[in-house]
Amino acid sequence: MYIKVEDTTAVRWFLTSLVSIFFREVETRNSHTVPVRGPVILVCAPHWSQFVDAVLVMSTNRRPIKFLTAAKTMRRRFVGAFSRYLGCIPVERPQDLATKGKGTISAATGATTVVGKDTQFTKDLTPGSGFAVDGHVFKVEKVISDTEAEVRDGPSEGFKDVAFKVYPRLNHDDLYEMVYDALKRGEAIGIFPEGGSHDGSMLLPFKAGVAQMALGAMAAGSPPVRLIPVGLTYFHGHRFRSRAMVEFGDPISIEQDMVEAYRNGGDAKRGAFDKLLKRVQEAVEAVTITAPDYETLKLLWAGRRLYKPENLELSTEQTQQLTIRFSEAYVQLKNEPEVQALRSDLAVYNDALRAAGLHDHEVVQTTVLQESEIFSGVLQKGFLVLIQTVVLIPFMVFGLPILFACRVVSTFKARAAAASSAVKEHGRDVVATWKVLTALMIVPICLVLYSILLGQLIHPRLTGISWCLLPIIMLGSLHLWDHYTDLVKQLRGLLALMISKQQTVELYYQRCKLKRRIRALVNRAADDMGIDRMFDEKDFMGEADHGLELDELLSM
Template sequence: MDSQPISDADAGRLTWFEKTWQGFCRLVVRVFYRRFEVVGRENLPAGQGTILCANHVNALADAVVLQAATTKAIRPLARSGLFDNPVLKPILGLIGAVPIYRRGDPGADVSNNKDTFSRCYELLAEGETLIIFPEGQSHDVPRLMTLKTGAARLALETTRVTGRQPALIPVGLTFPEKGQFRSSVLVQFGKPIEFAHSGEEADEQRVIELTERIRKGLEALTLNAESWEEVNLITRLERFFAFRHGKYRQRNLQQRLRAQQRLIDAQRLLREYEPDRVRALMIQLKQFEKICRYCGVKDYQLNIEYKPTLIVLYILRAIWMTLVVFPVVMWGVINSYLPYQLTKRLAGNFAKGTNQSDTANMVLGLLFFSIFWLLQSYLVYHYFGLMWMTLYILTLIASSVVALMVRGELRRIRENARVFLLFLRRRDLKTYLRQKRQELEQELARMVRIANRLSHH
């Protein structure tokens, strides 16, 4: 992950609440996501007003992730209805959020947007950073929605009113396993979008042209599949290719996204010009995956060579995990079981779609864990005193961190042990699966060569 620290200049301009808010956002993101990668932070200018134009796929979680990824205080442009929420209103005020009044929102008066834009001009002239989601609303589709023109109008009007051109930065937010706890998130800051235009163009034409440049900038940083079925297929193909070369675990999220973008372009060409071969390949891939699922074998396990040294190391690791790490994890699980289950079960009721799942989990998790951990700490203090409460809190935090770090590790140890014993009993099975995978690899390689030829025609 890009881990560029906050610069002295940025840190000096932050208020106490902004520093606290940034730390809080980073903590939430670190807890909720197993992998958090930031790319292109060097594209954010210093000392210049900046408009971050991001795709909007995860409701309020998008703003939290963006703040965790940036080194400056950011001012989100949020729909006016959020300011009516008694919980969100004071937070939005403290972080300097600016209300946007949209047609169709209950009680929204779009004439108030005049004051909104005036406030934005002031902030950008002062070198502040704004977030705007040009799609207008959060959504569940795996591609960009039609962009509104507000970001382009804001950039052009700021230049006209203040005489200072803000930086217009596209930001791609990618959640490969959206809605899953301890999943991944990739934040990509693109290159600033050029404002260059013909002086003879009408204002409206300039807005349309700049909006189109924003769209192209965002498309380069996002997956843009036609359907979730296509996303599932492309993810499987990308993983298959990566395992073939033994590089899946070494690839970062940006490399995976770029590989998936290339695969989307290739499979669209092939579906148009070689539909029969594509269908045959998909049948072959599904059959291979079906056999692997039936046997309980994952693709990466076919690459493992069970040498004596590896087996000894594996046994030692299993003993260490079972005797030392597992008891620590169990202490964290016992103390966190109730708030975790409440969050897990109730989040689905509050989220109206997968684009709201992360937000619901973050909000409910923060609420339930705070309540239960404070109550548990108070009970220890009440019955055993201050020293035991302090010790309890320290062990609670430590065991919870360890539980997050090794989440799923014990399950993987059991799976790998079972597969090892399976291959020990059925030596022919591993050979058979490798042969089937090799046949798939050869056909995939032929399809890639065909797609490359088609792309150059």
């Protein structure tokens, strides 16, 4: 059952408020590409933050969006209530209905025949259902007997006498009809074509459902459907007060001949499916940042940071675009000896930073200062940190139980998610979600207890006043906390330089050499690839390290 669009305004406002509290900054790029009216499908990726992804997209677009949501989620008491109220469309997933298989199974590497022991394949399996072994699913093509079945693709590594789960074959006709009806009414549908959330650094293969929905809706009489690629980028997105970027790509229109091919069925239908799915995936890849693994992604961030002109403040949008360029260039140049050597040296530099307890920006901000400037900086920032610490102590005390509960619950859920999935590496994709959900449960309880405590300790009238004022004061303290954490980082860098100037200067010298190598490589790569340089030489003029050698830095 659908909810009227106007009825969802309050819930959407509430969810948008949660985004502004959890994230320090959210930037949006090209949101104007989403049509104001008419049927659209927002194709969002990567699905790196479970429930937060959908809320983030909704918060950056005024148009109400009905997201396809796991039916298992819709059955949950709290999240399910919000999902149903927003008119989300339930999707039943085989893994949510999986049952433990009777007996054990074996299969050789690459073999498409699965042999069972004490199994009942004829009862448990049908063509289109599946076996699940250690998170890997094998689609059943044919059930031969109670102890033998054929699968579509054999395992990359054989197994013998292992327990398994049975994934049922599901009929999604009702789901598609709900989507078609929504698109016929000119509504906006949101979908994550990778399926479930994950924390891998690469996009997962897109499922064909997005092509089926677009082509099927138009074949069923919907007005022309446009697909909007949406790229989500998080900068340490599992952390409280981190940053995020949402980029909308150009709309993808569907030609009428593709719809006719879909109607014709057979090979023509499969061809239309494949063609549209390829276009969608390429469009989404153009607005996302990916890397072969998480370590490579971190090194790309480090390279981007060193390349950036130090005298320019980049917006989140510019930072994302720069990272995309680095990612695309790395794919083409990763096998070059110069790039491999640079990657190795970047890893050494990052390890040295961790060993010294410093961040890159702290090395930059402190090394070129005179001793008198360092001393006065320590005094000034130390005084500000002291004053703000005194001001923030009550809120730190109030917030400790909340932060502790969020940390414990999200860590437990992340470990459980990683253990139960073959596509999750560390379970980071569920951390932000569970921090938000835990805070939603804990914060009201803490506010009531704090209000009662203040009323008992000071004056009974403070109970009601505190209940009204504490949320406002705590929200205001978030901005002070952002400034406070920035000050602490700056003070830490100054203290490190004061205590061990030579070590910090050597890191800075190492950084200077890396920076010059990266800029030379980037400029050469841009020229070879025929793309415009993002920055001109004038953008790098006036940087403090220009022409300095180690002895000169040590003598400053």
